Amino acid sequence: MNPIFALVDCNNFYASCERVFDPRLKGRPIVVLSNNDGCIVARSNEAKALEIPMGRPAFKLEEDFRRLGVEVFSSNYALYADMSVRVMETVAQFAPRMEVYSIDEAFLDLAGIPQDATAYCRMIRDTVRQWTGIPVSIGIGPTKTLAKAANRLAKRTPTAMGILDLTDPASQIEALRKIEVADVWGIGPRGGKKLQGIGIADALALRQADGERVRRLLGVNGLRTLYELQGTRCFGLEENPPAKKSIIVSRSFGKKIETLQALQEATATWAARAGEKLRQENRAAGVMSVYVMTSRFEQQRPYFNAQTVTFARPASDSRELIATALACVKNLFRPGLRFHKSGVILQDLVDRDHIQLGLFDRLDRTQSRRLMEVVDRINLRSGPPIFWAAQGTQTEWGLRSARRLPRYTTDWKDLPTVRAR
């Protein structure tokens, strides 16, 4: 049976999460900022209506925020991740096959659902709203790309009430005409410009374009997108997403770093976090890359440098990862520079249970594994975490998040209080 894709997408997800726990925010313009309170990463509909732009640095808009009465929040990823799980668990009950596509989106396969798809999706939407407080929109189509397009229009069209079905080919024509080509899933701003250059302005024009021409301009993915718009399925539902190929932990610093020690402490912290993620997936890394950089906005010439190390045996022990990261940072550091960001990238990931042991291995693998298990288990609980000495205790470079709200659902201290009247 051919699949029928339904894309469930949370509306303004981060802003909606903040609103769930603070009814005072209902109907108010809300924006959520990225790490370090850097730029805007989410806006409520009210903020969009005020034309607060996405992705702009917050410090440039402080005046607007005040004047327009916009509520501003630091990002609160622990909260969003937990709310995401709640939404996904709710949605999963409505279809036998689901792909969690991102923190706020899931594709369902509705093939075989006996009811009218729109009515069924209305039920999904209402249930998610009732059980989690998060509003969602749902787009339905014979391909993922058409479901994406349907979702976009569902959000934009008030009469759709958050649900739009594009399974019927006749409905596709009118709908695709209303979508700018750069907004088609997989095209993006660059691809959009290229297509505009040959007179293709909207999704309908792309669907009717010459395939060979599109392939030459955008490569095979452009052609796939064209087919998908025509209703020919190129992308399937990935219920079990393939294992990660790389793990990245990188951050900008809350304050510029000028000493080797601080740069090492910060980067050791990223390495430790990368190790946790690695072990969560039961993997080990064959290769580690470390990079450091200064800001592009400084007077001085920007400095970027990276070093890549191949482990003799794939590594998953935080001590080994940290030691390697420290050595790299030592090589990459340059006195007199104001460092803005560093990052740790783990690649060539392999299954941790299938590592070829070495004759001259100095690390006792069994002992290492047990130690890491204990540390990880302790750090999973709420309470003071175990950290490595190399991470230091002076975290003056740490993230700024001046306006973070409580971690309502993931920290005992932050549980909301309910008062009876």
Next chain:
DNA sequence: TCTGGGGTCCTAGGACCC
């Protein structure tokens, strides 16, 4: 003063081989 973070895939070009 303050400009995010985490991922994937494709392509072009060079090195190398036969």
Next chain:
DNA sequence: TCTGGGGTCCTAGGACCC
């Protein structure tokens, strides 16, 4: 004098997604 061409692998960079 004639000065190939196809294949593979690797890497860097670019583009996309959220």
